[in-house]
Amino acid sequence: MSATPAAAAEPGRATAWWQNRWVRFAARRLLRLLVSLWVLVTAAFFMVHLVPGDPVRAALGPLAAADVVAARRHALGLDDRLLVQYWHFLRDLCTGQLGDSIGTQLPVGQIIGQRLPATAELALLAFAVAMAIAIPLGAAIAALTRHGRARRTELAFAGSSVVLGAVPDFVLGVLLVFVFAVQLHWLPVAGRDAPSSYVLPVLALAIGPAAILSRIVRVEMLAVLDTDYLRTARAKRLSGLRIHLVHALPNAVTATLTLSGLLLGSLVAGTVLVENVFAWPGLGSSIVGSITNKDFPLVQGTVLVYGIGVLLINTVVDVALAVLDPRSTIGVD
Amino acid sequence: MKNWSRAVRTPLGLTGFGLLALTLFTAVFAPLLWGHQATSFDTDNMLAGASAQHWFGTDNLGRDIFFRVLVATRLSIALAVSATAISVAVGIVLGSAPMLLGRWLGRPIIGLVNTVVAFPGLLLVLFFAVVFGVGAQGAVLAVGFAGAPVFARLCHTLMAGVAGRDFVAAARVSGVGSGRILIRHVLPNIAEPLMVNATIGAGGVLLSFAGLSFLGLGVQSPAYDWGRMMQDGLTGIYVHPLAALAPGAAVIIAGLAFNLSGEAVARSLGVQIDVPWRAAVTPRRRRAPAAGARTGPDTDTDLVLDVRDLRVAFPHGDAEISPVRGVTFQVHRGEAVGIVGESGSGKSLTALAVADLLEFPARVDAERLTFLGADLRDGTGHRHLLGTSLAVVFQDPMTSFNPAHRVGAQLAEAARAHQRATRAQAWQRAVDRLRAVRIPDPRRRARQYPFEFSGGMRQRAMIGMGLMGTPKLIVADEPTTALDVTVQRQVLDMLQEVRAADGVAVILISHDVSVIAEVCDRVLVMYAGRVVEDLPAGELADGARHPYTRALVAAVPDMRSDIDAPLATIPGQPVDPAHVPAGCAYAARCPLADDRCRAQDPPLRTAADRSRVACWHAGEPLPILSDLAALEVDA
């Protein structure tokens, strides 16, 4: 009579493979990824067609000769019926072709290939730094200020994290440049070469999310510290360090992970602004130029890359959550 | 609206709304007052630093930056508010789609909204910036549309909550159209949370807008907002940092103004956070033992636990409340002592205090609190003693195991922490202990996570956890209350078995007299933080002398045979620890209460047979219903 729930949790026993919760979870998640991908690709396609007027005319300017515009229209396939164009767009995408930049005539894939590493590096480093600050900080503050202890510490933390969380990354970037590059001459103002040139852009991106995330970690940690199983851990008279690090932190962080995925997504978007502050040679500094110059193939390609990046991050976070906390993610069907 | 005015009076709200008022005031009046200074060229002072004449210096055309920042407030705020309005309007339209268009059309729209929400806002802004083109107007539309999905989802959730309510159903039944229902009944009910979110959202929009202008995709010269000014200032940051920093500061302040105001209202809308006094549970400084206190040497070698005048207090507002008010008892080797009482009687707190598990802000005082001769009042230093010799079994086995670790590991770590066992030895002992508490297939079970165990198995595993060391005392706090009736017996039997085999003493906390009578040798009956009676368990049925004990016993139909009886109920309310009456705490519910009871608290007196009772009328016959009936028959 006491063994009933265990049977249900045994994967693959006496049940067909498609009833396995992991398989169903993977299928569901994959379907969502595909739908999102389709929405993204379709949006990127229609983005150009939603622009009022003739995109080629807009790109080449009012002075371009009519036959040049017509020829370019034809070359880009803009004379075909919309559905045909959509079909061609999808087909080209599947073979990895993103067209040529109107401005430089270079293949969009090549331009993006050159710039993507710088952006990805920036976003991932910033994410790592944000997590490395937020998790220990939030957990420590929670442990120190529980039950109204250390009121001042709590107030100082709450105040500074609210303010830092509200400062937009590009304003923070400008501030950091002013303090550490202009005033103190410790770090370079802009560019991407020596390791020291990474410090300011990464911090500009990481500090805001770190502030927000550390507040979440604190709240989660406080909730975990009040659970029955933490009392059990105390009843075992484990050391304080073990109680906090082994018993409390993993449970607090699982809940934080969902949000950190969102944060990483917005970090990717934040690189656009921060790259422009620091003249960082990534996708963000090129997309602004291509929007102003109406270089639509390049804009399309860049938007797709950003979008796919975000979708992949969301998927990875979901999978990580499922692995870390299988019961609440995939246990309930 | 009541919530908004209440929110203004909190420190958070005061800051937020103060900043907001300042920002809005500047937005309205700055262009009127200082429009001229902001645009006039001071050609003698181009790119000048801060001076008395120009507080924040001038830009490359000699225009005063301080006044430009102030004047730019109007455009920055106006653009942000317009964009937010677009977001909210489009959001309401999209979010109400399922309601207006029916499920078949509405579902895909909400699905699309949920897909789009997964993308970060700034990417959506860039996307729409391409569609609507560069410039202030295009940027307002871009930011507005990019914010719409978030509001659409919010509206949808809020509407779904309202749609199920009675007045909407009533309107629908009486044939009111969906559009009218939406406007007349649904929107007014979601207006408040929507406004709060729009206020917080406006702060975010302000930042996005500044970002867009900073990138050169928003406001174009000669118009200027804060983002535009930052971009212009950044190129000259070496020469003239204030030109970039001053508008940046303005962005932060205005953003905070919206954020904090919204947050303050959101908080006052939400549930009041009122920490209940019992939510707190770990150890705290105790009163040092009084000099020359008669603690005497421990001559009694069988004595496991010695508690004298134990008090537990919690801060309560400015004052303190004492849910445990002077509890004295001893537990000897192999003895099972039950503590029974209603919820709020202080029995669980007594157990936690004895197990040294009460946390700040709880305060534990005792004249004596000794476990195996070690004085627990001095706080630290008994970690290993308690870790190996005192086991605790909690009420809810479903929540008392850490969901993130394997059951075996949670047992094994106790041995690792206190007995210097190797990883393999500790694991081996864990499997062995699981077997000892009759977990089938303990090797496999040890590797499972708690959620794979049933409730009864977990509670037995919890007992097994206590057996990792060599316990002398098991404190079991309502160990069967959360379990199925069929499983309760197993757990009780398990406790009995452990006790019989190793001479382990047990303190069993329960509100259920029949459980206590089953397992225990002796019973402490607690009421309002005190022991009111202490008697052998065998005498509960007919030897109880305190009216409260007798009421508890009477509430169980046949306590000897029926362990599954419903909870004991006694007319009247238990005492609120914040308002303990003078005199006997039970007087308000006691059929024997007289004036003396209400004036003087009866002391706990020890009788010749070492049983104790605190009642002025101990053992006097109760005017129970059957007696009254008998009287009536006689008459």
Ligand code: SF4
């Ligand atoms: S002291 Fe009086 S009021 Fe209190 S239990 Fe005894 S009889 Fe009742």
